[in-house]
Amino acid sequence: xxxxxxxxxxxxxxxxxxxxxxxxxxxxxxxxxxxxxxxxxxxxxxxxxxxxxxxxxxxxxxxxxxxxxxxxxxxxxxxxxxxxxxxxxxxxxxxxxxxxxxxxxxxxxxxxxxxxxxxxxxxxxxxxxxxxxxxxxxxxxxxxxxxxxxxxxxxxxxxxxxxxxxxxxxxxxxxxxxxxxxxxxxxxxxxxxxxxxxxxxxxxxxxxxxxxxxxxxxxxxxxxxxxxxxxxxxxxxxxxxxxxxxxxxxxxxxxxxxxx
Amino acid sequence: xxxxxxxxxxxxxxxxxxxxxxxxxxxxxxxxxxxxxxxxxxxxxxxxxxxxxxxxxxxxxxxxxxxxxxxxxxxxxxxxxxxxxxxxxxxxxxxxxxxxxxxxxxxxxxxxxxxxxxxxxxxxxxxxxxxxxxxxxxxxxxxxxxxxxxxxxxxxxxxxxxxxxxxxxxxxxxxxxxxxxxxxxxxxxxxxxxxxxxxxxxxxxxxxxxxxxxxxxxxxxxxxxxxxxxxxxxxxxxxxxxxxxxxxxxxxxxxxxxxxxxxxxxxxxxxxxxxxxxxxxxxxxxxxxxxxxxxxxxxxxxxxxxxxxxxxxxxxxxxxxxxxxxxxxx
Numbered sequence: 001x002x003x004x005x006x007x008x009x010x011x012x013x014x015x016x017x018x019x020x021x022x023x024x025x026x027x028x029x030x031x032x033x034x035x036x037x038x039x040x041x042x043x044x045x046x047x048x049x050x051x052x053x054x055x056x057x058x059x060x061x062x063x064x065x066x067x068x069x070x071x072x073x074x075x076x077x078x079x080x081x082x083x084x085x086x087x088x089x090x091x092x093x094x095x096x097x098x099x100x101x102x103x104x105x106x107x108x109x110x111x112x113x114x115x116x117x118x119x120x121x122x123x124x125x126x127x128x129x130x131x132x133x134x135x136x137x138x139x140x141x142x143x144x145x146x147x148x149x150x151x152x153x154x155x156x157x158x159x160x161x162x163x164x165x166x167x168x169x170x171x172x173x174x175x176x177x178x179x180x181x182x183x184x185x186x187x188x189x190x191x192x193x194x195x196x197x198x199x200x201x202x203x204x205x206x207x208x209x210x211x212x213x214x215x216x217x218x219x220x221x222x223x224x225x226x227x228x229x230x231x232x233x234x235x236x237x238x239x240x241x242x243x244x245x246x247x248x249x250x251x252x253x254x255x256x257x258x259x260x
Numbered sequence: 261x262x263x264x265x266x267x268x269x270x271x272x273x274x275x276x277x278x279x280x281x282x283x284x285x286x287x288x289x290x291x292x293x294x295x296x297x298x299x300x301x302x303x304x305x306x307x308x309x310x311x312x313x314x315x316x317x318x319x320x321x322x323x324x325x326x327x328x329x330x331x332x333x334x335x336x337x338x339x340x341x342x343x344x345x346x347x348x349x350x351x352x353x354x355x356x357x358x359x360x361x362x363x364x365x366x367x368x369x370x371x372x373x374x375x376x377x378x379x380x381x382x383x384x385x386x387x388x389x390x391x392x393x394x395x396x397x398x399x400x401x402x403x404x405x406x407x408x409x410x411x412x413x414x415x416x417x418x419x420x421x422x423x424x425x426x427x428x429x430x431x432x433x434x435x436x437x438x439x440x441x442x443x444x445x446x447x448x449x450x451x452x453x454x455x456x457x458x459x460x461x462x463x464x465x466x467x468x469x470x471x472x473x474x475x476x477x478x479x480x481x482x483x484x485x486x487x488x489x490x491x492x493x494x495x496x497x498x499x500x501x502x503x504x505x506x507x508x509x510x511x512x513x514x515x516x517x518x519x520x521x522x523x524x525x526x527x528x529x530x531x532x533x534x535x536x537x538x539x540x541x542x543x544x545x546x547x548x549x550x551x552x553x554x555x556x557x558x559x560x561x562x563x564x565x566x567x568x569x570x571x572x573x574x575x576x577x578x579x580x581x582x583x584x585x586x587x588x589x590x
Contacts, residue, residue, distance in 0.1 A: 132350075132352070134348060134350055134352040135352050135353075135354060137314055137348075137352065138348060138352035138353075138413075139365070139369070140314060140341070141312055141314060141341060141344070141345075141346035141414075141423075142341065142342065142365065142366045142369045142413070142417070143338045143339060143340075143341035143342035143369055143370065143417075144338075144365075144369045145338060145369075148368075152365060152369075153354060156354065156356040156357070157354060157355065157356050159356065230356060231355075232355045232356055232397040232398070232399055
């Protein structure tokens, strides 16, 4: 038990929570960066290599496109179906290879990225699929290259949907970052386990829950704000969800995954 | 300017394949406005999308401005498309960009720097009458304004050819007229060659010099409108002057008389009454301005059988009028 009457209790609590928050934000931030860098092109490639897609015939071969599409789809499904706690342990050799250790916040970025990349790739795929095929066609008629179409048409037009998908992704990264705490990954999850669970400190537990809640709310708020700003489909506000309802429901469905 | 030579296209394969285009050939002269009419499913859309190879035909060749598109590499085709503007039924504007941004897209694609882009976009928006809306987003525009942006985008890179894929089909009649007027002005001022497809004969009638009728993937009739209207049995000409269905009455002879050019203002009916002492009834009439010329068609009913009226009919024909006998009592 922790002595709550000790004069150092409050400063200690504050420091523990602050450090935990710092580590969580550090893990989440870098995992998010890698997720975007790898997940965005992956999602675009998933749509592009489909039948009638922009990259239907890489290297001039429809078969190559089909193979790439199948492989990516398989990898994404695989990544999304393995429960995180198993994935995290299973890839320890890989984590050690990349970071040099599998303990600590930096090491935790590896499994967090790996779990979030396929998740975000699906979100990107859904958003890009929502872009009217007529826009791609119009860009083709202007003589745009495939790269120009991706950069100037698909990404800007899918941006509102992708931002909402990103918010869901961040939430699940935060979710998983807490689980990393159980295997010495640090962060708020670690605080919850070591103080809240092992030392029965309710106040630590409550503190962790409040902080995580606040972080999620802030990030979700930011994402929704920008999604609205970039969605020019309607002059009135608050229509992003309604406009993208098939994507939104698919996104909600995608958010349900085994978490333990 | 546009030369389509025996192109064919079918979708699907095996027994479920549907033929969209069956050995279609078409020539559009430089500076001409050419309309292809046909019902839904006739293959119009496939035809126009074949011109810039958004849809690649299974067989046949496409030439635009003397260059064969069908044999080009992907890269050459991309460059060639920059010289072929296209507008769409549903406008296909980027919702994430302003009007100005949408027009500039066409210029970004060809690598124009930002200052020249802005100047050219302003210039072309002025031409389509949308300068005031350059900072608006497509969601804030009406259908007609969106199509003007579509036209501005299509013209920004100074193409020599404009393809119009049912550009006015989603617009109300008044907006349709203003868009067609704009296309006519552009055709005249910029000398742009325009190929348009539509299911509305009115569109062809008001702006086109030439037309083709597409049916089940085949061209059943084509030519200059002024020639078509003096072609006996022309279905395009019949659609240009809709006179309705004809119901034969016993003991009468019915005629469709087509006037065009110089004989449009002859007092035919008075002449029939005076010279042949026939009591003419008018069943219907339509007058249109086609390619700048007055032309019209009148449906007359004459009492008596064909033999009784043959002298009068010969007389009309000898004046250079196109006379078609719709029905006569023997």
